[in-house]
Amino acid sequence: MIFQIHCGDGDPEQAKKGPKAWGSSLAFYSPGLFSFYQFAKLDVKLKFNDLIKKYYLRLGSEILACLNGLIGILLLGLDDQNEEALKGVEDILQALERKVGTRMFYGTIWLVSILSCNIFS
């Protein structure tokens, strides 16, 4: 609902303004959100994926502000056994790579592994 409010879902005026108007504040709140992903149930994860596809991938360069956290949780999602969820994560990652560029994308992966090494475990 917060997303809906922020993104102006149902409000064509707000939608027209685009995510750029509030992208920076999204990055600000995101760390609180990401921390739930790892331990979330499958249906929540699916919703989560949708949320990312719908709101985050729409962001422009503002996404860089929360890229570390986003990639961090997505990498954890690669371990998922559910095909649908896995597919969703892979799609997001591909989309992200496309969005930020390969160098930035892989650079963030290396950075994430320094910052929170135990994400691989």
Added chain:
Amino acid sequence: MIPSGLESFPIGKVYLNQDAYKVSNTEADTNEPRVSNVDSEKSITSDELLYHFYPQKSSLVVNALIQCLQDEYVFTQRCAFDFLSSHMPLKSDLLSFNEKVCLVEAGCCLLLKKNDSIIRRLYSWVIGHIKDKEGSDVFISVKNDVALQVFVKSMHNLFRGVPKDAKSANAPLQIVKTIFEDNEGLTDRLLPEIASVMVRYLETYKSGYEFSEELTSFGRKFLSSEKQLVLIWQALGSELSELMVEENYKKVLQTINLIKFFLTSYDSTKEKFASKSKYLKPIFARILMSMSSLSNNLVIMENTIPALRLISEILVILEKEAQLESFGLMAEGVKKFVTFYVQFLSLIMEGKYEKDEESWKYVEEAFSLATRNVVAIQVYVDSDREGADWLNRLVQCIEEPKMPGEVTLICIEGIISIYEKLASGISAYRCLQACIQKEGEIIAKLWDMIGQSPNDRKVVELIKRADFIMPVVLSSCVINKLLDDHPPRKVDAMNRFALFWKLAAEYFPLFVPFVSEPLCLFHMIDFLNHDHPLVRHSSKSWLAESTRHLDRILDPIISRLLKNSCEETCNKEVGQLVYTSPYDTRIAIDAFKRLRSILINNKTDLTNFMMNTPVNQDLVELYRKEKSRQMFDLLRERDTYLQLLLFLSLKFIRGQAAEKLGPQFVTENAAVNACGCEFLELILTNVEPSERAPEVAAWVIKPLLLGLQNTFVCKDSVMQVEILKLVRHIQFKCATQSRLYAENCIAIFGDPLYMGIIQSGLESDLSYVRSSYISYVKATLPLYTDFLGENIEFMINHIMKYLSNNLAKCSAVSGSKVEGEKCIANENDILQILGGVKAVIHHYFFEADAELEREDRIALQKLMNMPSGKKARVCVDRTRMSILENIGGLFINCQRIWKQPKPKVIKNFKLTHIGVLPFTNQNYSDTLDMYYKEQFSFALIEKEFTSYQQGIIAIVLPIIQRHPGNSEAVTIA
């Protein structure tokens, strides 16, 4: 910033499937990573790969991987290794050399955790390529393999860490140990590469850290196998070699220090590791060669000191090796070192070095080490060579008067070392000895340096070594100086000797100078009696200064005396000691003479020393070889010099020469006997404190009495008198109010031999022997009263009997020659005997009473529980009676006395005597009457009496006057 050539890279193209970008491992022939892109027709270059997939590689990717390797979860570590194996093999160029090293180092740290899967992955990543399909090693040298180079470098880095505790200090060694244990085949290749760094690490933390001890202990355990030690030695040697080729002498010095450290601290398995010299020799030869360059052509000597020290230490190890064969490198090394040394010596002789204290100290130390080494390395030089330039220069340097004392000393030390090597049987030094020739002058120079050099200790030490190795040269040199005819020079030489003596005792208390060649010492002692007062004074000063170490003076004399033994047969029961082969009597006489000189000149100190100092072990050993020691049970464990000297005196007093050895030796031996007596008397006279004299006397009483008895058997008239003098000395000079003294006297008088000895003495045909014994008896009369108790009567009876027998004998032969001159009995003899009789009578009739009242006798009585004065008086009275009864018999057979012309009878003063015919108590009155009537009815005028008759009158008259009641025997009409 995008690298050039990447502008056309399709941004946004997805490369998420990383397997597509794995570096191919199959193509071993190329180091270029091949990248394939399944999605794209266009393959990307390695630069593109790096740009897009490993951005900020050095800082980001490598750190991320290290982070993963160090993760707390094994799964992460495994993944990281899997990634490294698949995407970053060490042979690829994807990572730089240093990045690889960092990663491998991080990987190696995991070896400590001992997780098999991790260790397997690590080895697979780093050294997987050196194993073939069957798992056995494929030989690839470190030089040709980047992975191994990385591995080595990472191990180097491990040793460069700064440990904080014992665990972290041991970690690098533990890691290396695990690697070598798991991959034995790699030890040969990797250990030499890391040896230097590892030893340096051990050296850095050898001390001063709380973990140093633990690290050293772990290091020793790790490096305990011969194989590892050999590899390390090889590595250190080749490192030294390479550095020398590079002429990097700073590092050469560091490596030398490292070798020295390893040699002294780690390679402790000297006995076990016999083949070490094989590896040490090349190192040794290289150091020898580097000397000149190390010192920067002899300019900076302090740089060479560590190398010179190391040479010394290696030489010590190599010396133990049986085979000292030379080889090419070594011969060259020796040659270069000798050249270096000659140059060094030349510069010193030319005075090129500054004399300021700091730099000269280095020059001096370097020269000392170099000289020691140049002598020691001669063992590697062919023994057939001719001449040695360096040695000639060395001798020249010693002769050069302007040389500083330290340099001369070092040179002399070199020469002495050569003699020491020669003495230990090393043939290589034989030709060097021929080169020296002037050893006498060199030693004289050394001797002259006593008191002149600032380093007196060194001078004394060198003289000590010279005394051990060339005693004859040293002794003759000192004697030459001492025998200088010019008194001031002589005194100077003596003062030098005294100084040496003092310093030697101070610096080397266990060293006894001139033991093997003590002649110079003997000269010093002989100077105690020199004609020149200055010489005497110097010698006495020397003796006075040596009081604390008198053993150094006595030992050579005594040892010479003990060594100067001969074959002898002993009979303990009879007390006979007979020499069956000759010995050098001169030595014995001189020895006693010197001991006497010392004793006379330093009575108090010597007696104190003798009585309180245990005998040195060497002398005890010599003493144990003495066969005659069983005769005199004197010296025991920890006994003093006094006992030993008493033994020696007694031995030489008692020793008789067998007749077969000839009259000359017999005469010479008699002189030795007399010397022994004289010395023993001197000892007894000078015992300090005098209260201890009886104690000393007690040791010698029995042997002396036995000896005295033997002198009568052997008819040795000189010793009959001399030993008696000693006995007399013991009884009178060693007299104190002590129980011991009384016991001594009782021991003498109560000895079964005593009466026989007195009899033999009193009845001796020889006038001087007899007179000595009469004199002795006269002197001992008061002691009989004191110590004989009830036996006085018996003793006096016998003495009177022996005297009368002899009187008769003398009077019979008086004035005539009987079998040679020695039997001439003259007036004096008779008077002597009469004097003896008179003394006995006088003592018992006029002095004994007073004697019994003597205070000291009363004190002695109490001490010894002797008979009281009353009992003693009874004994004396009985003795008197006995004398009176026997007095007539005294003059039996005294024909000579009575055959004088009859004197005129004057007035009423008549003297009658019995004599001429034997008489008995029964016919006593008749006999008296008969003689009175027939022969002796004449009156004697005093002035007309013969001297004998006067003597008899002097004896008898007082008795008659005092004891008229007992004058039946002697009547005055």
